[in-house]
Amino acid sequence: MISLVSSVEHPKGVLRESLKDVEVVRGTTLVKRGFAHMQKHGVIMDVTSVEQAQVAEEAGAVAVMVLDKLPYDVRKAGGVARTASLKVIEDVLNHVTIPVMAKCRIGHIEEAKILEETGVDMIDESEVLTPADEERHVWKWDYTTPFVNGARDLGEALRRIEEGAAMIRTKGEPGTGNVAEAVKHIRLVNNEITKVKSLFANNDSQELVRAARDLKISYEIVVETGRLGRIPVVNFAAGGIATPADAALMMRLGCDGVFVGSGIYKSEDPLERARAIVLATTFYDDAKIVAEAQKMVDERKSMMGLDAKNMEFRMQDRGGNI
């Protein structure tokens, strides 16, 4: 069952419409979170062109994410990273049957509106792009299109859900080909959930209130998280996944699916790698198939990884403390 907790009253994104002989309601929490549930156990792949999108679909992606540049190239290029060209997004929308997502800058309510108007299936308010607002994120209840947001810890994830995010992903460190930061974030989330879960099981309201204060979120959503024993919306892994083994690792740690950014198209064997990552994600609990998937890729063709630890410029810190 989909958790509907922390929905706001009368959000602007909910639209009532009359078809020929029936009334329908669009943009409800159920419909938005439900969309994310359809992505589970799947791989969402970053693409920069319609050709790459078609290859991704052929390889078994559950959705594609359209960007102007892959996170690795954003990192190399520097400057300001903005939402992708609408022409490219429209081209992809018209040529693949799977959902199409695109990124807007953190807090850029107008880029988000434009993406909604263009018809993308989900908007990623992403730290890969240069934040437009240092103080706040998009108030996502105003949109009919669902949003996904990144998070490094439980508080950040639940704050984004309270703003209306229908799906969460770990931030990791984008464009590095280094899975270590994504592992750190999911481990942290899991540990915090274990704590909240036990507080809920012990019916310890006082400590639950304290947890809400510490995490800077409402009491209601802490209780819901404790009751469910997980983040109340679908939670994917993202940031630094480069090999089938990386994808299987993130699934093993409890993620509902994976985003792969630079890992595919910054490798020298993108099609085989995309297929292999899909297999490793679905069959992560079958070591034989994960090994078979890993055999499909060549480590000499993997993207060159970056050490995220001593990096001066970290995308994950963007928008994290608000």
Add this chain to the structure above:
Amino acid sequence: MKIGVLGFQGDIEEHVAATKEALKKLKIDGSVAVVKTPDELREIDALIIPGGESTVIGGLALFNKSLSVIKDRIRNGMPVLGTCAGMIMLANRTYDRVVGETKQPLLAVLDVLVERNSFGRQRESFETELEVSINGLEKLKGVFIRAPSIREVNQGIETLAKLDGQVVAVRQNNIIGTCFHPELSGDTRLHEYFVKTIGS
């Protein structure tokens, strides 16, 4: 009674939960398992194919050789319920509203033509009160997410629900297909209806 939920991709857990709840309400002693391999698929009495992406589910079922096993079992009478992507998997033929003809692996056991993404993209997804022609189940909450519709219904197929003139749920003997997601609605009556068809 052992009911399997096809476990490649999509909202697998929601179907497991709804089916367990349905068994409990009907006081039927049965189990629900996530199934992927040909061996697991040979050991179940009924199958549910969840919502998700039909291109992905089909590709993975082809990869691990379970597609032909599922097809044989359905042809030999195993009850099956497919919701959204699951219904597309069951269909004989399918095309996409925008992209047109697609080549994707299908089970091709349900004699219908399906239009994918028929009601539009995610922004156009909706919930509605749906009228259903199943005894004792007149109205259901219909959750339509990038949903398909059934464009041609051939002989011997019972229409279970229509929405705005489009067929959105059908039954052909042991096969039930819905364009919407009963597993997301919090109402287990459609799962109960499916469970009751098993062994009848």
